[in-house]
Amino acid sequence: MLFKFRPLMATAAKVRATPAVAASTAAAELDEHVHYKHTDACHHLRWTAKESYEYMYARPWSRVVDFYADLVRAGAGAAGLAKLFGKDEKDYTLDTTEEKNYLTPSEKQTATISSKDRGGRWERVTFKIVLSYHGGSFDGWQKQPGLNTVQGLVEKHLGQFVDERKAKQLEARSLPIEGCAIVAGRTDKGVTALQQVCSFYTWRKDVKYGDIKHAINEAAPDKLKPLHVLEVAREFHPNFSAKWRRYMYIFPLDEDAKLILEEEHSSKVLENYDHNIKPQSFDVAKVDKILKKLAGKTLSYKMFARDTQASRSVGPPTECFMFHSRAAVAKLYSANEDYKEGMRVMCFELVANRFLRKMVRVLVATAIREAAAGAGEDALLNLMDATDRRATAPPAPPEGLCLVDVGYEDFSKQRCFIVD
Structure with missing residues (x-):
């Protein structure tokens, strides 16, 4: 199946310049637009x-x-693309019924030691969060000063689940009380995600899945939507544990x-x-x-x-x-x-x-x-x-x-x- 193009956009007419200016401009263009010789x-x-x-x-x-905005608003995740190809959405629905095992063999052996014999980070609770967000509404994933980013918004609303010790540390450094969201892969400005994965950990034991989901859902309705929240093993890492x-x-x-x-x-x-x-x-x-x-x-x-x-x-x-x-x-x-x-x-x-x-x-x-x-x-x-x-x-x-x-x-x- 072949398709015909529309003509490429016309380039603007160049203004006549003095020989000296023209020569320098030509040299600059030559440096900037050197084409690869196939x-x-x-x-x-x-x-x-x-x-x-x-x-x-x-x-x-x-x-x-x-189209992407409609998919995020519907909250169907990857299944929302099924209709494009005449597929059944049920075959692509996000699996939320089973907790996966993300441990490598060496990690499994290490994990056999009971957490009570360890301290610090082994006692924390880790949550896997599956997100859907509209790329046209954000300046990408990564948090940056003065920009409306997905990470910045998520971490701000996760701040209410931060444990007391970390909250005091942030206050002592005059930093806002925010959570830390680790992502499977950063997306650029304009790029949409239907089932992005990030994780958040806390030492608090009273945090519930529904509380996290509700907090993120209020951050940017119809533009940022949490699809699923699940407690996972401490060793889970959204990026390094991913296989594809x-x-x-x-x-x-x-x-x-x-x-x-x-x-x-x-x-x-x-x-x-x-x-x-x-x-x-x-x-x-x-x-x-x-x-x-x-x-x-x-x-x-x-x-x-x-x-x-x-x-x-x-x-x-x-x-x-x-x-x-x-x-x-x-x-x-x-x-x-x-x-x-x-x-x-x-x-x-x-x-x-x-x-x-x-x-x-x-x-x-x-x-x-x-x-x-x-x-x-x-x-x-x-x-x-x-x-x-x-x-x-x-x-x-x-x-x-x-x-x-x-x-x-x-x-x-x-x-x-x-x-x-």
């Missing part, structure tokens, strides 16, 4: 970083933002897009090859084939990461194992009466043991760019060996990204939305 057969058809960025941000993202994370990216397709036969797309690519004209369509099925090549492999995704620390830009810290990577067309419906007909979108479903910063967004943008250029199915695999991150496309907008859920049991494809 050497494959379709290098002349590949969008530049600017062209890719403009195309991605020209999509009707407000429809996707509204699942992300969904919803990419709006043109409302006036016309279906193009595969033969017609092939002829367009050949025509573009002769006249050096950038392609005007991409094949959704081709995007899916490109993504499928990543599944079942441990690979270094350093070329697809952004804003990472130098120590985490080389070696094992860049390696991720991709359990599942697919793309498919779906119909996006909204509660807004103006959009009852629905909008065609392309959904990306990615499941891995971990993800690097902005990795999903770069993978989405690069997969679309490569499919449009007519690259082979190994396009993303070939880019793993690139020498510069400019070889990949700029990150797709955060509004399309959603952290679906986090898994603490072995991954099962039965819970995937996009399958053959």
Whole structure:
């Protein structure tokens, strides 16, 4: 299935400048916009970083933002996505009936020592909290001064459950009495989460699950919703105990897009090859084939990461194992009466043991760019060996990204939305 693009946004006309100013400006632009030199057969058809960025941000993202807002408001968690793919919500409902065992063999042996023979942190109570929040309503997860973040809001409302000793320590340091929420994975501004996982601990024994749920629920009604609260073993860590994370990216397709036969797309690519004209369509099925090549492999995704620390830009810290990577067309419906007909979108479903910063967004943008250029199915695999991150496309907008859920049991494809 192929779709036709709208033209890329036109660039503003440049004002005539003096030779000296023009020369310095040209030199600055040369430094800022040096393009990676691809050497494959379709290098002349590949969008530049600017062209890719403009195309991605020209999509009707407000429809996707509204869709995510409706999901968070409904409080169905990951199950809310089932209708997009014609699935039964009951098969994806959050399991709240059983307490999982998050201990490794070495931790199990250590845990056999009774807590009464220990003191301090072994006597504290740890709670696992599953949250749903709308990315468009917050400045990301991580607490930052002067910003409306999810962590800042959650910790503020957990302050009422802090034990007396910690409260006195905070008061002595002239700090607000707040709880400490440890998260499975931080999300950027604009990124929604349907089943984010965080933990909170206290030495108080009188704290009940319902009290925590009620407190967080009052923080930002319809924008931040606690789905489940459960007491877990002290060794539980939302990040380190997790075995996989699942992300969904919803990419709006043109409302006036016309279906193009595969033969017609092939002829367009050949025509573009002769006249050096950038392609005007991409094949959704081709995007899916490109993504499928990543599944079942441990690979270094350093070329697809952004804003990472130098120590985490080389070696094992860049390696991720991709359990599942697919793309498919779906119909996006909204509660807004103006959009009852629905909008065609392309959904990306990615499941891995971990993800690097902005990795999903770069993978989405690069997969679309490569499919449009007519690259082979190994396009993303070939880019793993690139020498510069400019070889990949700029990150797709955060509004399309959603952290679906986090898994603490072995991954099962039965819970995937996009399958053959």
